[in-house]
Amino acid sequence: MEAVTSGTLDDPNDLILQAITSNPLSLGEVGRTLSSDQKFLALQRTGHSGLQDLDDIPPDAAYMLTKIDELSVQEALAILQEAIVYHGDDVNFPHEVMEKIVDLVDQHYTPRDSDEGGNEKLKSQAQLHFDLEEKNSGNYLDDWEFESKMEAALIAFHSPYPEVRAVTDPYDDPTIPVETFRAYLLIIVWTILGSGIYEFFRHRNPPITLPTSVIQIFLYPLGKFMAAVLPDWGFTIKGQRYTINPGPYTYKEQMFATVSISVAVGGAYVSYNLYALKLDMFYGVTWAGFGYQLLLILCTQFMGFGFAGIFRKICVYPVRAMWPTLLPTLALNRALLKDEKREIINGWKISRYNFFFLVSSCSFLYFWFPNYLFEALSTFNWMNWIAPNNFNLASISGSRYGLGVNPISTFDWNVLLNLPLSVPWYSNVNQYIGSIIALFAIIGVFWSNYKWSGYLPLNSNKIFTNTGKSYVVTEVLTNGLLDTEKYQKYSPPYYGAANLVLYGAFFAIYPFSIIYTFANEWAGISSSFKQIWHAFRDFKRSNFAGFNDPHSKMMSKYPEVPDWWFYVILVFAIVMGILCVQLYPAQTPVWGIFFTIGINFVFLIPIVLIYCVTGFQFGLNVLVELIVGYAIPGNGIALMTLKALGYNIDGQAENYLSDQKLAHYAKVPPLAIFRGQMLATLIQCFVTLGVLNWSLSNIEDICTTNQPQKFSCPGDNTFFSASVFWGVIGPKRVFNGLYPILQWCFLIGALLPIPCLVFKRWGPKYLTRNFQPTLMIGGMLIYAPYNLSNYTAGMYIGFAFMYVIKRRFSSWWEKYNYVLASALNAGIAFSAIIIFFSVQYHAKNIDWWGNNVPYLGIEGKGKGTRQSLLNITDTARGFFGPEPGSYP
16 A cells, blocks of 8 residues: 655645545555654654554554654744744643743754744743743754654644543544434434433432433444434435435434533523522512423523624634533543554553443442442541531531541542543642632631621521521512511521632632733633624634634534524524513513623633633622622512523533534534534423423422432522522622621732732743632632532542643553543443432432441531531520611
């Protein structure tokens, strides 16, 4: 066979795909000008160092070897120069690789005649982000021409991130079937199942979900089955054959179904709204019937879709928008459908496919222990076993009601909330530092009895009266609005210590994130806004114009979704929202809808940029409820309506954008994703409402603390509490009387970017490299009702896999890490569903020490368990705070 040849730098997909996918290629048939040592080094850099058969190398390895071979030195150095400028402050770009690139270019770059002075400019850019005196020059300088071409080829023809290279291909075959009958059938069936299970279990603590990783496992055999049994029935139009069975089930069909379903199985935020409205323990309204519910859910679920279309150029197409939390999904589908060559990596021979099923089976079996047979493995509050009734010990180290300070807090993967195998290590470290800062703040607030917090539970997300009882909002309402006379007789609402710190951090993160992110990412943001402006001026202009990375070039070959389609959806959602608040007594002004749209337009950019780069996510719920509380005082129902809309625009936009990035990586055509997402979201709306109304009617004692099947509704309680605090009572009373200190958190958040930006710019590079202050503030948001016990064990796992193994055993990490994450989640999801319906829904409890010890003493389940530092009954008045009639 003749050597495979490449073309020019301008087309990353010019290699004849049939030559690298249909015929075995030996190492000698590609990269003819490269030496054997150079080829082996390239295989190592592309994660193929363990290949056992060099006469049959993987297609992506053949592709990259050909590109390295064909790339000229001048082109390579130009690519590297651009990479230093573009990725110099990119926290996800491997630092050691950037140091290597800087050395290669700085030591050997010779300006061409047309680029006079380019070398001096390059040096200044390199020195801006790296201290060259810190670097250790390696042996690569002895073969700098090859090394320069190899590093440039990885950037220009694949991806600068090893995480992305591990789960994507550097080429695309546009002839692979995508939108098939069987793919749409899978989307319909699994959207119904996935969204229904999510809605049913989301009100449980801990929740049980049917994540995308589990659905992927079902999609694969079902797709293969349909490919085997469906007849080849179809028709031909203009030479194009349309059939219900186009042949073997394909990777792109699997990704198309996965991406479409994933947008719907994450739930509808409006569920919290409807629980708070309909339950008697909350607002208990009777008018929120199916018509109101349908209009509200259509408005909230589709409005984010319109925003996603506008912000594609900022958060999908740019290379730096890596979206680390998406990579396990890609890894699993590759494990299921992509053929693998035989490899031995650090002694491991097992394929991704077999590794996944081995780990998921073990996870399935093991989860029976912490979730049912031996619950102490899940809630491993071992320090409390020593002295169960020691209040101070339980408050600091308790996993259920305390702050979770425990070096060994759990042996249950399902308890961990920090995604240790997906989120980058630096991101988790920054967040954990923030959670430690918040820990000391909470301790200070609680033990000093600041604003009577010592009389209330330490780490609760509920609100309380001045006698320490749960706040009953109907006691202060008349016709759904605040009745001042009733309020003065009843009580103000009070937050526990953790909730106070949580809200202070929320108020600080909003001004901080927008100022800091715009200052740090202004070059990329301004460039993307120019792209949006050009699209407004020229509707025929390609969405991919100006994006020259290989993935964007490959996607540009497919028909695009016109921007105006997204604008139509946005208008449709606005109309649904207006009808919702006009046809029903939601006590919500129409202008509030446009207010939520405006605030999302401002804040969506920094929020999504932070999420797509670091994996850290937060929403606009607190900001919206604060401003609405000022604008519409005394109206909790209006606040809940606008909060659901204001938060979900951002939440759904993030979902849609992340799915579009998945499609971008997997080369699923944009039009297919648009149609699939629209269909799945529409189905989700009806399924969610059906399950929601069934649950409210059939689950006994739902949303109570000790509900037998753990349907204690932590999210719903938080949603309700916020509506009372910031809607019914209102921020004016909170800031002027109850908690004046909270208003200063906005100013703190606005001023903090100044020292942080100064430190980031001029501080020691070994410290500033991974310094992410937004994530530190974000780490302060983990409490009430969660705590450090949900994060500490994840830090150990993250350090082992995302830091040590990733650096020392990079080939192993690239092959197995994300598959491991998907397998653990899949096994737990299967196990949890079976456990729930077999032995928990109709309780078959096992009464023994291993299931009882986590609930001893202060951490107990029973009524009357001590939860506060101070006892209200010891006070002379029998309550704390101001006298009745003089409440703020």
